[in-house]
Amino acid sequence: MIASPYAVDLARIPVREHRARVLGSETAWWEYGPEDGPLMVAVHGFRGDHHGLEPIVAKLPGYRVVIPDLPGFGASSTFADGVHDIDAYAAWLVGFAEACGATGAAATGEGWTLLGHSFGSIVTSAAVASGLSPDRLILVNPIGAPALEGPRAIMTQLAIAYYRAAAALPERAGFALLRNRGIVRIMSVTMAKTRDAELRRFIHDQHDRYFSAFDDRDAVLEAFEASVSHDVREYAPGIDLPVLLVVAEQDDVTPLPAQHRLQPLFADATLAVIPDVGHLVHYETPGEAAAHIRVFVEGERA
Numbered sequence: 001m002i003a004s005p006y007a008v009d010l011a012r013i014p015v016r017e018h019r020a021r022v023l024g025s026e027t028a029w030w031e032y033g034p035e036d037g038p039l040m041v042a043v044h045g046f047r048g049d050h051h052g053l054e055p056i057v058a059k060l061p062g063y064r065v066v067i068p069d070l071p072g073f074g075a076s077s078t079f080a081d082g083v084h085d086i087d088a089y090a091a092w093l094v095g096f097a098e099a100c101g102a103t104g105a106a107a108t109g110e111g112w113t114l115l116g117h118s119f120g121s122i123v124t125s126a127a128v129a130s131g132l133s134p135d136r137l138i139l140v141n142p143i144g145a146p147a148l149e150g151p152r153a154i155m156t157q158l159a160i161a162y163y164r165a166a167a168a169l170p171e172r173a174g175f176a177l178l179r180n181r182g183i184v185r186i187m188s189v190t191m192a193k194t195r196d197a198e199l200r201r202f203i204h205d206q207h208d209r210y211f212s213a214f215d216d217r218d219a220v221l222e223a224f225e226a227s228v229s230h231d232v233r234e235y236a237p238g239i240d241l242p243v244l245l246v247v248a249e250q251d252d253v254t255p256l257p258a259q260h261r262l263q264p265l266f267a268d269a270t271l272a273v274i275p276d277v278g279h280l281v282h283y284e285t286p287g288e289a290a291a292h293i294r295v296f297v298e299g300e301r302a
Contacts, residue, residue, distance in 0.1 A: 002205035005198065006286065009058035020099040023092040024080025025071035029100060032057045037064035038297060039110065041102050041134070043093065045118030045141075046227045047211050047220070049074025053117060056140075056282055059290035066100050070123070072219035074210070084222035086230050090126035097132060111135040113297055117282055118143060118253070119227045126230070129238035137239065138296065139232065140246040140289060141279050144254045144262035147228035156228050167221045178220060179212040187211075193250050193278040203283050236265035243269040244296040246289050250278040270296065 004010065016031045030050050040063055044052050050067040051074075057065045069076040071092055072084055082088055097103050102112045114134035116124030121142035128137055147156045166177040177183075188207040192200050214220050231254075243266045247259040254262075256273065263271045272292040277284045 002202045004202060006055040006058040010054055013061060022095040022099050026077040027068050028075035029066060029068035032065045033063050037062050039102060039105050039112040040065045040115055042067045042115040043120030043124050045120055049210050049213055051210050053282055055286035056290055059287045068096055072214055072216055072223060074213050078216045078219045084219045085226045086122060086126050089123045090130055093123055093127040094132050117141055121232050122230050125232045125235040129235035136242045138244045138293060141248060141251060141281050142245055143231045145258035146231050163221045163224045167217050174217050184211050191279045194284045233262060233265055240267040245269055245271045246292050247273055248277045248281050249273055249275045253279045
């Protein structure tokens with residue numbers, strides 16, 4: 001195991017593990033920080049789990065951050081019925097917000113923040129557009145352009161073929177393909193932009209450890225197809241609360257010009273650009289992301 005560059009900061013933050021039955025999924029979730037801190041619910045990206053957002057947690061001492069594993073990934077079970085599409089994940093998030101106490105916090109006037117990274121940006125945006133009411137929404141590396149159009153279309157089609165092949169193979173062979181360490185490493189190397197050798201080793205180790213934490217091939221395929229069939233643009237016009245877009249200058253998944261086009265689709269959105277980083281803001285520049293988050297949540301007090 002490669003030591004985390006953020007381990008010292010994270011060790012200072014208390015953490016509590018929970019489970020809740022939500023929309024047929026036995027959902028595992030982690031609660032970081034003081035019980036009376038400003039509440040933030042954070043949703044991770046595709047094939048990740050709660051570990052991926054811990055570096056940002058490490059840079060937000062004093063906050064109460066709740067991170068679930070999405071159904072079908074990490075330690076959370078799949079949905080009991082139905083497909084793992086955006087509507088299902090959005091409905092699950094609405095239920096999870098109630099189960100973890102976020103909805104109750106809103107009812108008492110304490111308020112709360114919702115954050116989504118990558119695929120989590122689609123899930124959180126869909127949930128808010130359908131009626132979930134946090135005080136504010138933060139999207140880190142939002143998926144702000146369609147995956148099946150533009151320069152990434154060929155790579156997306158290849159990825160779809162890869163996931164469909166893994167689902168069509170016999171179970172053992174299918175799992176072996178999905179969890180192939182060489183393919184995972186290619187993905188990791190492609191997305192990492194840092195020149196810091198130690199940080200790159202940590203990122204690759206994180207992907208090796210957590211990118212294959214699932215036990216249902218069909219759920220992975222369904223979630224992948226959901227991730228490439230939707231983007232935040234669909235839901236932005238239906239979101240009228242304050243939004244912070246934390247975007248990356250070198251993001252290969254949604255290039256910066258597309259993020260600039262996404263911003264005006266919201267009624268009230270602020271764009272914060274982090275230079276010299278790609279789609280792994282949560283690993284490479286969590287301190288910069290946390291600084292933008294603090295200003296957005298706390299205003300001048302930050």
